[in-house]
Each structure stands twice: as structure tokens, then as C-alpha cells.
Amino acid sequence: MSLDRPNPLYRNLSSKIASLPMMLIVLGVFVGGTAWTVLFSFTDIKVLPLFTPSAWIEHYAGLANYQRLFTTDRWMDCPVITKIGTPNWQFSCTGAFPNMVTYAILAITIMISVGFLLAVFMDQKIRLEGMFRTIYLYPFALSFIVTGHVWAWILSPEYGLQAAVRQLGWTSFSFGWIADRQMVMYAIVLAGIWQGSGFVMALMLAGLRGIDDEIWKAAKVDGIPTWRTYLQIILPMMKPVMVTTFVIVASAAVRIYDLVLAITDGGPGLSSDVPTRYIYQNFSANLGQSLSASTVLLVTMAVLLIPWIRMEFGKKG
Amino acid sequence: MSNTVSNPIIPSGPKPKKFITIERAIVYSVLGICAVFFLFPLYIMVITSLKDLDGIRYGNIFVPTLHPSLGAWDKALFHACTGLYCQGILPGFWNSCKITGPSVIVSIAVASVTGYSLANWPFKFSEGFFTVLLVSSFIPYVVMLYPLVLITRWLGIYSTLPAVILVHTIFGLPILTLLFRNYFSSLPQELFKAARVDGAGYWRIFFQVFAPMSIPIFTVAVILQVTGIWNDFLFGVIYAGPRNYPMTVQLNNIVNSLEGVKEYNVDMAATILTGIVPLSIYFFSGKYFVRGIAAGAVKG
Numbered sequence: 001m002s003l004d005r006p007n008p009l010y011r012n013l014s015s016k017i018a019s020l021p022m023m024l025i026v027l028g029v030f031v032g033g034t035a036w037t038v039l040f041s042f043t044d045i046k047v048l049p050l051f052t053p054s055a056w057i058e059h060y061a062g063l064a065n066y067q068r069l070f071t072t073d074r075w076m077d078c079p080v081i082t083k084i085g086t087p088n089w090q091f092s093c094t095g096a097f098p099n100m101v102t103y104a105i106l107a108i109t110i111m112i113s114v115g116f117l118l119a120v121f122m123d124q125k126i127r128l129e130g131m132f133r134t135i136y137l138y139p140f141a142l143s144f145i146v147t148g149h150v151w152a153w154i155l156s157p158e159y160g161l162q163a164a165v166r167q168l169g170w171t172s173f174s175f176g177w178i179a180d181r182q183m184v185m186y187a188i189v190l191a192g193i194w195q196g197s198g199f200v201m202a203l204m205l206a207g208l209r210g211i212d213d214e215i216w217k218a219a220k221v222d223g224i225p226t227w228r229t230y231l232q233i234i235l236p237m238m239k240p241v242m243v244t245t246f247v248i249v250a251s252a253a254v255r256i257y258d259l260v261l262a263i264t265d266g267g268p269g270l271s272s273d274v275p276t277r278y279i280y281q282n283f284s285a286n287l288g289q290s291l292s293a294s295t296v297l298l299v300t301m302a303v304l305l306i307p308w309i310r311m312e313f314g315k316k317g
Numbered sequence: 318m319s320n321t322v323s324n325p326i327i328p329s330g331p332k333p334k335k336f337i338t339i340e341r342a343i344v345y346s347v348l349g350i351c352a353v354f355f356l357f358p359l360y361i362m363v364i365t366s367l368k369d370l371d372g373i374r375y376g377n378i379f380v381p382t383l384h385p386s387l388g389a390w391d392k393a394l395f396h397a398c399t400g401l402y403c404q405g406i407l408p409g410f411w412n413s414c415k416i417t418g419p420s421v422i423v424s425i426a427v428a429s430v431t432g433y434s435l436a437n438w439p440f441k442f443s444e445g446f447f448t449v450l451l452v453s454s455f456i457p458y459v460v461m462l463y464p465l466v467l468i469t470r471w472l473g474i475y476s477t478l479p480a481v482i483l484v485h486t487i488f489g490l491p492i493l494t495l496l497f498r499n500y501f502s503s504l505p506q507e508l509f510k511a512a513r514v515d516g517a518g519y520w521r522i523f524f525q526v527f528a529p530m531s532i533p534i535f536t537v538a539v540i541l542q543v544t545g546i547w548n549d550f551l552f553g554v555i556y557a558g559p560r561n562y563p564m565t566v567q568l569n570n571i572v573n574s575l576e577g578v579k580e581y582n583v584d585m586a587a588t589i590l591t592g593i594v595p596l597s598i599y600f601f602s603g604k605y606f607v608r609g610i611a612a613g614a615v616k617g
Contacts, residue, residue, distance in 0.1 A: 014519035015438030019446070022431040022494065025487050026446050030453035033464030118351060124344050134603060135352045138359075141599035141606070143548030145565040146592040149572050150358045153365065153581055154378070164378045198355065202607055247455070255457050258550045262569060279459045280551070287463070294460045301457055 034298065041065055041291035065292035074270055075278060075293065096273040097296070099185055103274070104253035106189045107196070111249055112242065114193065115200025120230055122201065123208045133205075136198035144195070148262020151191035152178065155263075178264055181271040188256075188263055188272060195259075196252070200245055207241030208234065240311060247308040254301050366390060366586035373581050389582035393590060397583050399570035406587045409567030413547055413594075415478060416563050420485035421542040425535065428490055432497025433523050437509055447494065454491035462555060469556060476558030484552045489545065493538055500534040501527060533605070540602050541609040544595040564591045 043059035069075050078093040118136065122129060139147060154160050157176040165173040177187035211234060219229040257276035260266060266273040275297050282290040361378060367385035368376060376382060395405040434440075435447055465487075469480040504527065512522045528535075553563040562570070568591045572584045599606050 012434075012438045012440045012519075015434040015443075016440055018430045018519070019434045019440075019443065021427050022450065022490060023446055025490055026450050026453065029461060029465065029468070029487050030456065031449065033461040033468075034453070034456055036464045036467075037460050118348075121344050121348055124341075126344060126348065130603070132348050132352060133607075134600070135355050137607070138596065138599055139355060141544055141595040142592045143550065143565050143595070145548075145550050145569055146588050147358075149568065149584060149588045150362055153585060154358060154361055156581075159373060159581065160378055167377050194355065194358065251455050251457070255459070257459075258565075261550070262572075265573070276457070276459050276551075280462070280555075283463060283466075290463065294457070294463075297457045298460050301455055305452075305455055 037291050038295050038298070041288065041295045044288055046287055061288070065288040066296075069289060069292045069296070072289070074273060075275075075289075094271070096270075096275050096278040099272060100254065100256060100274050102185050103189055103192065103256055104250060106186070107192045107253050108246060108249050110189070110193050111196050111200045112245060114197045115245070116204050116235075116238075118197065118201040119204035119208055122205055133198075133202070136201055138198070139195045140199040142195065144258035145262045147191055147195045148259045151187070151194070152263045155187050155190075179268055181268055184264055184268065184272040188260055191259055191263060192253075192256070196249065200249065203241060203245050203248075204238070207238050211237055243307050243311050247305060250304045251301060254297060254304065362585050362589050366393075366582055366589055368582050370578065370580060370582065389580070389586040390590075392580070393571070393583045393586035397571045397580075397587060398574050399567055400574050406564060406567050406571060406590055409562060409564035410590070412557070412561050412567075413564040416481050416485070416553065416557065416561070417543055417546045419478075420482045420489070420546050421539060423482060424486040424489035424493060424542055425538050427486060428493030428538070429497045429528075429531075429535070430523065431490070431494045432499075433501050433527060435494070435498045436501035437522075438519060447498070450491045451495060458488060458551075462551075466555065476556065478557065478561050481552055481557040481561065481563075484556050485542075485546050485549070488552075489542055493542070496534060496538055496541075497531075500531060504530065536602070536605050537609040540598055540605050544598055544606075547595050 039056060042062060042065070043056055044061040044064060045055070045059045072095075074095055076093060076095040076097045078098070122132060126132070155162075155175070155178045157163070157179050160175075162173060162175040165175070177183040177190075215233060215237070216229070219233060224233070255276060256274050257280070260272055260274050260277060264272045266277055275293055279290045279293045279297070282293070364381040365373065365378070366389050367387070368382040369384075369386055369388060372382040372384075393405055394407050396403055397405045435443055465484055466475060469475040469483065472480075472483075474480040474483070508526060509522065512526045517526065547563075548565065549563070550565045550569070553561075553566045557563060557566075568587050571587050
């Protein structure tokens with residue numbers, strides 16, 4: 001080895017050694033694990049599969065798992081697509097995946113609207129800002145399991161809100177969401193919003209505070225009312241914050257599990273089942289279903305990431 | 318601004334704003350109503366945990382009992398049944414401590430050194446690895462649950478404390494590495510160069526120059542990890558094994574145990590006890606907590 005050109009492998013050697021765990025984890029767990037799940041979702045392997053390529057070839061089953069997954073009512077059942085083309089057409093889906101989609105759409109929309117509005121109100125140079133912030137944000141410090149059990153208790157039809165209001169004299173009052181197959185996902189959305197809105201508010205408030213004061217002065221000089229400034233000037237400027245918030249809330253919604261487990265454990269029946277629960281419960285007996293469902297979830301997440309990727313990597317070009 | 322009486326000023330210009338305008342009133346009432354909504358479950362938790370069973374059966378969920386007792390708390394802590402045994406939630410508390418402590422230390426140790434490498438000692442492909450790491454933090458963790466079962470089984474640690482610690486370390490790595498990399502990049506590079514000129518190497522610069530300057534970011538990382546790991550449920554239930562179930566799992570088992578009458582007061586006491594650790598961290602570290610979640614949120 002020549003002395004004038006040191007081997008580049010040894011350059012920053014300590015740094016390479018120190019980063020070794022990260023590289024191993026990236027390759028072994030994140031890339032390797034994901035690839036393993038995706039690959040073996042195309043096999044009919046049952047339990048305790050091997051890592052070897054030969055096992056994969058031997059058990060290759062094409063799209064069989066996916067076919068079964070989407071014909072399983074528990075995962076997705078969309079029987080009613082009736083009267084299409086007429087004014088009162090219906091489209092209804094039940095199952096773990098549609099439940100997650102319902103939760104995601106509602107949670108994202110409501111959390112972002114509530115979070116933004118709260119941030120705007122907080123931005124009005126109010127007194128006791130710290131106190132309000134503390135109150136709005138504390139649920140975010142709690143575990144989903146904690147949040148879930150509290151809301152399950154509040155919403156319990158026998159002793160909770162419904163019983164309390166009836167006791168006060170309004171005997172026909174009904175708030176039995178968690179026992180109602182049609183409404184149970186809304187109960188979970190309610191708990192999710194309680195936990196996450198403060199967090200969204202904090203992100204939005206940071207975004208609002210990051211906006212240049214000059215913008216406000218210019219809007220004042222032009223005589224634009226405050227609400228219109230927020231709606232037409234500030235809101236478009238908040239796009240990066242909105243995209244980030246969207247991605248965070250959406251990725252949390254796709255993963256939803258603990259909250260459902262604590263509030264209803266998928267019930268009544270399977271009416272609040274969610275993908276992670278389906279995947280977890282199929283690990284032992286029905287691995288192929290778990291792996292294909294995981295892959296579907298992965299693809300869903302990838303689709304949701306598109307706005308973020310476009311923002312992050314699009315600006316360089 | 319003059320406020321001497323001897324020099325009367327004839328008011329000119331617009332009238333000063335009144336202290337309470339309609340706008341202000343709307344702002345405060347909206348904020349107030351929202352505050353009530355957010356505080357309501359906490360209030361319900363506390364008053365329910367102080368009731369006895371009769372108070373729950375015949376009382377109103379909104380109304381605190383006139384005879385508060387700590388019986389439910391005692392039962393939740395020491396005697397509540399989780400299906401297998403009746404030792405309350407306390408074993409879960411210790412398990413959570415045993416899981417959280419090492420996980421936080423290991424994950425922060427690995428991530429801080431990795432972040433330091435990426436920020437100051439880049440090498441070929443280091444950024445590439447980091448991008449993959451960052452993107453993978455969005456992969457739903459169910460995708461990696463089974464592979465991790467296989468990996469921990471292969472390592473011979475499945476269903477033990479080391480397994481769950483390893484898993485927490487792995488899933489904490491992306492966000493923490495990002496946190497540290499961004500922080501170390503923001504430190505003045507002259508410092509790093511000066512230390513190198515003075516002959517300090519990789520580890521010496523890290524321990525003697527950077528680490529002492531990075532107490533705030535380490536605090537943020539600790540808060541982020543302690544609350545995240547304490548609140549975890551799924552990793553605990555899968556990798557820790559029944560003897561090491563963390564507090565969240567124990568709580569869930571207590572609430573769902575089917576023996577006898579459903580004791581909502583005990584459930585709520587156990588719920589508060591499970592929430593109390595992250596909540597106190599939140600209340601005592603307000604500023605850092607907000608910084609932590611903001612750092613966790615706003616990428617690259």
C-alpha cells in the first residue's frame with residue numbers, strides 16, 4: 001500500500017464504525033424487513049417461515065393472498081353500490097380498511113380545521129396563552145390506551161354521558177355511539193380529535209408565528225380585514241406546515257390501533273375493526289393475510305406521502 | 318406619553334380601544350369552550366377514581382362524590398386483577414421503568430453519535446442512508462412487526478426485556494438522528510475545526526466539545542423518548558413477554574379483566590396512574606416538550 005494515498009476505506013473510520021448500528025438497522029430492519037414482508041406476501045407461507053430464497057420460490061402463490069384479502073368481508077366489504085347514476089345513489093363499505101379510511105378522512109379534516117382555527121385564535125395576542133396551550137396540548141402526552149379508556153368510560157351508554165343527561169330529565173337523550181355499529185367510528189374519531197388537535201394547533205401556531213410581520217403590515221395598509229388576511233394570504237403561505245401536518249396526522253391515522261383497542265376492541269361485532277388489528281390478529285394463524293394486508297397499508301402510506309415528497313424533493317429541481 | 322395632571326392634554330386621534338370588545342369576547346369564549354372540552358375527560362377521570370362503586374352506579378358521571386375515598390387508587394395500585402394475577406398496576410409500572418430506562422439511554426446514545434457522524438464526519442453514502450432512514454420512519458410499523466419477531470427470535474431474545482428495548486431503539490432512531498443531526502449542523506463549524514486543529518479526534522470532540530453544549534437537545538430527546546416509549550402498547554405486548562408487560566398493557570388487562578363487577582373507579586385510577594408519568598414530564602418541561610414535538614414534526 002502506498003503511503004501517499006491512504007486507503008479511502010479508513011477515512012473517517014470512527015465515524016463509519018459509530019454509524020454502523022444505523023446502517024445495520026436501515027438495511028436489516030427498515031429495508032430488509034419491509035422487503036421481506038412485501039416478498040412473502042406473495043407466498044402461502046403459514047407460520048415461522050424461513051428467510052431463504054428457496055422457501056420463497058417453493059411457496060410462491062402469486063396474488064392469492066391479495067385476492068383472499070379483498071374478498072374477506074372483515075377486511076373490506078363493499079356490497080352496496082346501488083343506483084349509480086341516479087340522484088340518490090349509495091356507496092357503503094364496511095370492514096377494517098374502510099373503517100381506517102373513514103377515521104383518516106374525518107380525523108385529518110377535523111384536526112386540521114380545528115387546529116388551524118385554534119391557532120388563529122391563540123395568535124390574537126391573548127392573555128394566558130401559556131395556560132391555554134398547556135390545556136390544549138396535554139392530551140397529546142397521554143397514551144392512546146389512556147385516552148381510549150377515558151373516552152370509553154365517558155361514552156359508555158350505561159353510566160356515561162347518556163345516562164347522566166337522562167338522569168337530568170331528558171329521558172329520550174341518546175348518545176350510544178360506542179355501542180352502535182353505524183356510529184362507533186365517530187366515537188373513535190372524537191377521542192382521536194381530543195388527543196391530537198392540540199398538537200396540530202401547536203404546529204400551526206409555530207407556522208403562524210413564523211410568518212413575516214411585514215405581511216401583516218402590508219395587509220393592514222391595504223385595508224384588508226383580518227379574517228380575509230388569514231384566509232387569502234396567511235393560509236396559502238402556510239402550505240408547507242399544512243403538508244407536514246397532513247402527513248403526520250395521516251400516517252398516525254393509517255397506523256391507528258391502540259385507540260380502537262382501548263375504546264371498543266373492534267366492537268360491537270367487528271364494526272370498528274382497523275387494519276393493524278386485522279394484521280396483528282392474523283399473525284399466528286394466517287400469516288399470508290397479515291403480510292398482504294401490511295403491504296396494502298404500506299402502499300396506502302406511500303400514496304399519502306406523495307404531497308410531502310413533492311414538496312421536499314420537488315423544490316430542488 | 319405624559320401623565321402629569323398639571324399638563325392637560327386635549328385628546329386627539331382615535332379613541333383608545335376598549336378593554337373588552339366583541340371580538341375579544343368571541344376569542345376568549347371560543348378558547349374557553351375548547352379548554353373545557355379538553356379538560357373535561359381529566360375532570361371525569363379524577364372524580365370517577367374518587368367514587369365508590371355505589372357512587373358510580375347511582376351517581377352522575379359529572380358530579381363529584383361527597384365522600385371521596387382513595388379505595389379505588391389503593392386497589393388499582395396493589396390489588397387489581399389483570400387476568401393472571403392480582404397485584405394491581407404496580408408491577409406494570411416497574412416493567413415500564415425497566416423498558417423505558419435502557420431504551421431511552423441506548424436510543425439516544427446511538428442516535429446522538431449517528432447524528433454527529435452525519436453532521437460533521439460525512440462519508441460516502443452517509444446521506445443516502447439517512448434519507449432511507451427518514452423515509453422509513455413513515456413505514457407503518459406493522460409492516461416490520463413480523464420481521465422483527467423473526468429477528469428477535471433469531472437473536473434468541475424474543476419475549477424478553479432486551480427484545481422490546483431493541484425494538485424501541487430501532488423505531489426511535491430515525492427521529493432522534495434527525496434531531497441530533499440538525500442540532501449539530503447548527504453549531505458553529507469553527508468550533509469543530511478548532512478542535513480538530515488542536516488534535517482532538519472523533520470521540521474527543523463529541524464528548525468534550527459537542528456533548529456539553531448539547532444539554533438542551535439531549536433534554537428534548539429524553540422527553541420525546543420517555544413519553545413515546547412509556548405510552549407504547551403494541552411493542553410491549555408483542556416483544557416484552559407476559560412477565561414484562563409495560564404499564565399500558567397492564568392497564569388494558571385490568572380494564573378488560575372479566576372477573577366480577579366492572580369497577581370503573583378502579584379503571585380510572587389505573588388510567589390516571591398510567592398517564593401520570595408522561596403528564597408530569599409534560600407539565601414540568603413545557604417548553605422542551607413543545608420543542609420536542611415540533612422537532613419531531615418538522616422534517617429536514
